[in-house]
Amino acid sequence: MKSSKSFFYPKSRKLRPNELPKVYRTLRQAFGHQHWWPGETPFEVIVGAILTQNTAWTNVEKAIMNLKKNEMLTPEAFRKISEPALARLIRSAGYFNIKASRLKHFIRFLYSEYEGDLDSLCVEKGDPLRQKLLAVKGIGPETADSILLYAAQKPFFVIDAYTKRIFARHRLFPYERSYESWRHLLQDALPHKVSLYNDFHAQIVAVGKRFCRTKPDCGNCPLNRYL
DNA sequence: GACCAGGCACATC
DNA sequence: GATGTGCATGGT
Numbered sequence: 682m683k684s685s686k687s688f689f690y691p692k693s694r695k696l697r698p699n700e701l702p703k704v705y706r707t708l709r710q711a712f713g714h715q716h717w718w719p720g721e722t723p724f725e726v727i728v729g730a731i732l733t734q735n736t737a738w739t740n741v742e743k744a745i746m747n748l749k750k751n752e753m754l755t756p757e758a759f760r761k762i763s764e765p766a767l768a769r770l771i772r773s774a775g776y777f778n779i780k781a782s783r784l785k786h787f788i789r790f791l792y793s794e795y796e797g798d799l800d801s802l803c804v805e806k807g808d809p810l811r812q813k814l815l816a817v818k819g820i821g822p823e824t825a826d827s828i829l830l831y832a833a834q835k836p837f838f839v840i841d842a843y844t845k846r847i848f849a850r851h852r853l854f855p856y857e858r859s860y861e862s863w864r865h866l867l868q869d870a871l872p873h874k875v876s877l878y879n880d881f882h883a884q885i886v887a888v889g890k891r892f893c894r895t896k897p898d899c900g901n902c903p904l905n906r907y908l
Numbered sequence: 909g910a911c912c913a914g915g916c917a918c919a920t921c
Numbered sequence: 922g923a924t925g926t927g928c929a930t931g932g933t
């Protein structure tokens with residue numbers, strides 16, 4: 682798919698002190714606490730993070746439901762199932778062949794490094810764990826940070842398409858900057874708190890889905906009044 | 909039928 | 922390092 686930048690972003694300005702906490706409060710007031718991630722276990726969160734790559738969450742939900750229905754949503758079941766069989770189960774999430782391969786890569790990593798035990802993975806320190814995750818084929822920066830934040834409860838801010846679109850449209854940062862630049866911008870301007878990063882990202886998705894799609898029709902976006 | 913959705917790896921320049 | 926391309930379903 683082509684880049685989602687089908688829109689000209691205005692030149693960014695300097696971030697004001699305490700501006701991002703204020704943005705969060707504005708969103709939180711508009712949408713309420715989001716209670717993310719929509720996953721019951723760390724394993725479900727990780728599977729969801731891989732399945733949602735460039736895909737609408739509604740399609741991911743169908744695949745997750747299908748895995749649950751077949752009692753397949755465990756590391757052990759993923760280790761045993763063949764890649765083509767896994768691909769059939771996750772069909773509705775799209776890109777099913779490549780995602781089945783990516784899930785298998787993650788499972789091999791989980792068993793080789795942590796004997797299949799997610800608790801062991803989650804107790805590892807954030808920075809070395811991030812490096813290890815990024816070395817797994819199919820896990821890029823956004824997926825790694827989703828796993829770190831929502832499964833392992835480490836303070837890593839997740840930068841997704843909505844984050845860049847919203848903040849670039851409101852002139853807070855240049856859209857074309859690298860993933861790491863974006864992450865550091867957010868993390869440097871906010872307290873390093875898991876609960877804050879968790880709900881802030883969820884708020885971004887909430888406002889993004891309603892008011893910040895690829896076509897710039899911002900409607901009644903609560904950030905218009907503030908920014 | 910066209911466009912879009914909570915990316916990533918890989919090839920090429 | 923930037924840019925282009927393949928991967929694929931399901932909702933609007």
